[in-house]
Amino acid sequence: MVAQLKYLSDKSLAQLKSGVTTNVARYRTDGFLEFTDDPGWNIGLGVEYDEVLLGTLDRATPRTIASIDLANSRIVGKALANLSPTLANEERVWVRLSHIEAFAYARDRWIGQAKDDAVPKLVEDHFFASGQTKIRDDHALSRLWWNYQIARTCNPDDPDEALSLILKTADIRSNFVERIWMTSRRNIATAVLGLMKSEPWVTDAEKNFRMFMKSLNRLGGGIVFEVLNTDEINLFLKDCLFHARTMA
Structure with a gap:
């Protein structure tokens, strides 16, 4: 199923960042679905993505298993294949995805059973992406997209093979x-x-x-x-x- 990618306004992003500590309960449970259609959360990007494929992300909680990142990098890379590298450096796109469309995956993968006092740091690291390094290496979704993008750039004829080599460990x-x-x-x-x-x-x-x-x-x-x-x-x-x- 094809859907339109959305992103947050600067104001909504700032509000989310300032409310991480007070929203710990949200991050541990049902998240932010009530804001899906809020004007500040619902700005169209003009880019289509595969909503069904993105919904198949493996939500297993172990954080060091390369095979899980391998499968999920393929899913994110292919589901968001229309996203350009320029737009992929926009934090507000990834924050929307990690708080709405892929919230359950981000929560289970990066928060899991962590204690409440550990949640704010995990959220800051994996639900937000301020700067290219965090986008490439830390955000729950963008790091997977960049894995696949780099594999596709290095070996356009067989990005899956390149990805397997890059993510071996x-x-x-x-x-x-x-x-x-x-x-x-x-x-x-x-x-x-x-x-x-x-x-x-x-x-x-x-x-x-x-x-x-x-x-x-x-x-x-x-x-x-x-x-x-x-x-x-x-x-x-x-x-x-x-x-x-x-x-x-």
Whole structure:
């Protein structure tokens, strides 16, 4: 079922942020459905999304299981496929989604059985998204969208395969996705994914991937990857792999 994405007004966003502590009971239970059609919560974005698909998010509560994030990244990425990267950096879109359309998922995934005094910090981290870093890494929904967007950018022919490599473990995700300098350079990011696929050692253990990334950082300083062709980048990464293995 196709529906229109909505977002909050600045005033409604500010009110929500200032009321986190007093709304703990709401965040623990039924949320904010009564505000669905409130004018300050119901501003049309002019972007369609798959409402039914978004409703299939896995609400399991364990917070460190990569397989859950993998499945949910696919769901969010495909359900919100029409969202542009520019609009995906708008906090008010994600706050609406985490408080209305995907509230049950955000609540179960990130609040779960937490004690009341822990809820405000969890809400601030995962229901709001002030700044690009929080949007990319912390918000309950936007982090999943960006996982899929980066996978789709790096491997448009098979984003699901790229996503599986990126999200094999939380540590690999943090070392790959959080390095904006690399994921914003499609040629080197795509080549790294190719190496992860062809050289199992790279992702067999988290320490291996960390060591590989350290070698890439050390050897890649000053290199303008945009002017290198595919063969040159692959040779460079083979060199990084050799150095990583010798240091492991």
